[in-house]
Amino acid sequence: MQDAISIIKDEHISISSVLKGLVTHVEDALGAKRDFDPFLVSAMLDYIETVPERVHHPKEDQYLFRLLRKRTDKANEALDQLEEEHKKSKLLLKDMRVALAQCKKDGDLKNFAEAMNSYSRFHFAHMRKEEKDVFPLAVEYLTPEDWKEVHEAFRLNMKVDMV
Numbered sequence: 001m002q003d004a005i006s007i008i009k010d011e012h013i014s015i016s017s018v019l020k021g022l023v024t025h026v027e028d029a030l031g032a033k034r035d036f037d038p039f040l041v042s043a044m045l046d047y048i049e050t051v052p053e054r055v056h057h058p059k060e061d062q063y064l065f066r067l068l069r070k071r072t073d074k075a076n077e078a079l080d081q082l083e084e085e086h087k088k089s090k091l092l093l094k095d096m097r098v099a100l101a102q103c104k105k106d107g108d109l110k111n112f113a114e115a116m117n118s119y120s121r122f123h124f125a126h127m128r129k130e131e132k133d134v135f136p137l138a139v140e141y142l143t144p145e146d147w148k149e150v151h152e153a154f155r156l157n158m159k160v161d162m163v
């Protein structure tokens with residue numbers, strides 16, 4: 001159980017680090033402390049698309065959330081919200097991509113900064129909600145077999161990430 005939760009929390013820390021780096025870079029560029037680097041920002045958006053959007057969120061839905069719904073209905077309301085947020089997150093990422101493409105054309109960073117702030121605030125709140133409203137219930141209700149399944153899924157995740 002502890003291993004599975006640790007892997008998921010570690011992924012939250014990695015995602016948070018990239019988001020904080022992105023926000024700092026854009027704030028510094030807006031404050032003329034450094035030049036805006038569209039290639040660096042593109043690479044950060046690629047990470048966001050690959051790790052939280054394509055790997056982390058789907059595995060939460062398919063393993064942690066599905067198994068928790070099987071064991072208790074106490075988390076259903078939070079899980080409904082979080083699954084909706086996983087869908088919304090993809091749309092907010094798309095907004096960032098569109099705003100970045102526009103910024104590359106016209107050099108206006110403000111629209112991108114707005115889209116980035118929407119995504120990052122949304123995602124930080126989302127992860128806090130998971131850690132506060134879902135993980136404790138998972139610890140209380142998932143069986144050792146459930147945790148084995150969650151751990152296997154997220155452990156494979158780590159291997160894929162490291163390739």
Ligand SMILES: [Fe+2]
Pocket residue numbers: 012056060127130
């Ligand atoms: Fe998560």
